[in-house]
Amino acid sequence: MALIDQYDGLLVDLDGTVWNGDTAIAAAIATLNEISLPVAFVTNNASKPHSVVADKLRRLGINDESPTVFNSADAVLQVLQQEVDPGAKVLVVGTPWLHELIAEAGYAVCTSASDDPAGAGIAAVVQGHNPETGWSQLSEVALALRAGARYVLTNADTSLPTERGFCLGNGAMAAAVTASTDVYPRAAGKPEPELFHLAAQAIGAKNPLCIGDRLNTDIAGANNAGFASLHVMTGVSGAIELLEAPVEHRPTYIGADFSAVLQPAEQLRPGPQAGFTARGDGHDVLLERGDTEPAAGAGTAQASGAAQSANSLAALRTVLEVAWAMPKPPRYIHPRSQAAEHAAADWQ
Secondary structure, three states, X not given: OEHHHHOOXXXXXXXXXXXXXXXXXXXXXXXXXXXXXXXXXXXXXXOOOHHHHHHXXXXXXXXXXXXEEEEHHXXXXXXXXXXXXXXXEEEEEOOHHHHHHHHHOOOEEEOOOOOOOOOOOOOXXXXXXXXXXXXXXXXXXXXXXXXXXXXXXXXXXOEEEEOOEEEEOHHHHHHHHHHHHOOOOEEOOOOOOHHHHHHHHHOOOOOOEEEEOOHHHHHHHHHHHOOEEEEEOOOOOOHHHHHOOOHHHOOOEEEOOHHHHHOEHHHHOOOOOOOEEEEEEOOEEEEEEOOOOOOOOOOOHHHHHHHXXXXXXXXXXHHHHHHOOOOOOOOOEEEOOHHHHHHHOOOO
């Protein structure tokens, strides 16, 4: 049975899962156009309106004319409604759209810690990703926090996947403020569960599968929401992060890319695969055996590369079952066969 057949909806991350920057991840686009299950796109990036994100999805090849999009700004509004009085002053750092969204929700938006003529104080700071954010904006945040404002982030992602590589994320910018003020922010988006619950409700899914590339947000958020998850290897978190992942960051399934939803579920779970075996040896894990025969149709360089990638992932799932049963992450992984050496060489 294909993995997708076990669930009634998909909650799909964007950066590193469907695209990197302005470059589509081809397997994700093709698979999304093939499946019929309800899908909600759930991103921590709150720099653009939902309509702009939907336009980008269509531009990159999604056939759905009205994709369902949620971002961490939706969760920020929930936090403000719970913790900040209507009409209160809120200092916003982010894109113009984020300013408009919070103003439309009934808050008095400002951009300076000095913008308080009534002396009522700034109740909260909301910080979202904006590539134009710099020293002057972060200094206003610091001043407002020192005066007693709450500190809320749309998301705490420290990196942002782009076609050039990983750039600074909103969480990295917030770390500079925390270093100066000792005030730690609350992140409204992933890995908090609210965004997942909002999205699942929107598509009528009671048993959704969450798909993402970052363990400490996408996968941790799915776990916090009580949903199963598929981790894809097209973005931030790779093999080493999986091997060292704490319990709360461990996915249910692991696939090379989004197309893994079409593969058998048991093949995607951690456990022995492709002839590999693994066993603990003190603080280490021994990876042994492994299939040595090339996959059918692996005559071309492209097919051979795909077969090697699949073999590497099978070896990783084999090791993970043992590594995750250990009280601490393994110190070393020791390949003990030629197939194991070739497979482990791809774990970067």
